[in-house]
């Protein structure tokens with residue numbers, strides 16, 4: 001029988017491996033953000049079971065106001081996979097989804113969102129942002145479950161947004 005200590009160690013290992021996986025995909029989101037250095041919002045959708053990247057995207061709001069990185073990834077996922085099994089997907093994004101993108105995540109039924117820079121962090125850096133956190137959208141959407149994990153590679157993501165503001 002496992003002791004309480006061993007069980008605790010097991011839980012830590014699971015958390016560590018989860019963090020490593022989140023960081024791996026966040027690095028990819030940061031790479032994607034390089035496609036738009038003025039608005040470095042990169043995003044990807046990953047199938048948690050198959051460990052497979054299903055779709056990638058980045059901000060194209062100069063072409064369409066709703067074309068945020070998350071929307072780009074979601075749109076491409078539909079284009080490339082028809083009807084994806086949203087419940088298996090995790091959304092990775094360099095910045096916390098805005099209320100529009102988080103609402104789309106809710107409508108899709110994506111149960112896990114992982115971001116680097118927070119909405120409040122973007123506001124503090126001088127970015128125009130609607131001041132609603134992803135958690136607030138989740139809290140107002142009791143018909144769906146969605147876990148939001150923030151602060152993954154936050155320093156690296158913050159650096160993208162500081163650099164973009166300086167341009």
Ligand SMILES: [Zn+2]
Nearest residue numbers: 068097098101
């Ligand atoms: Zn958005």
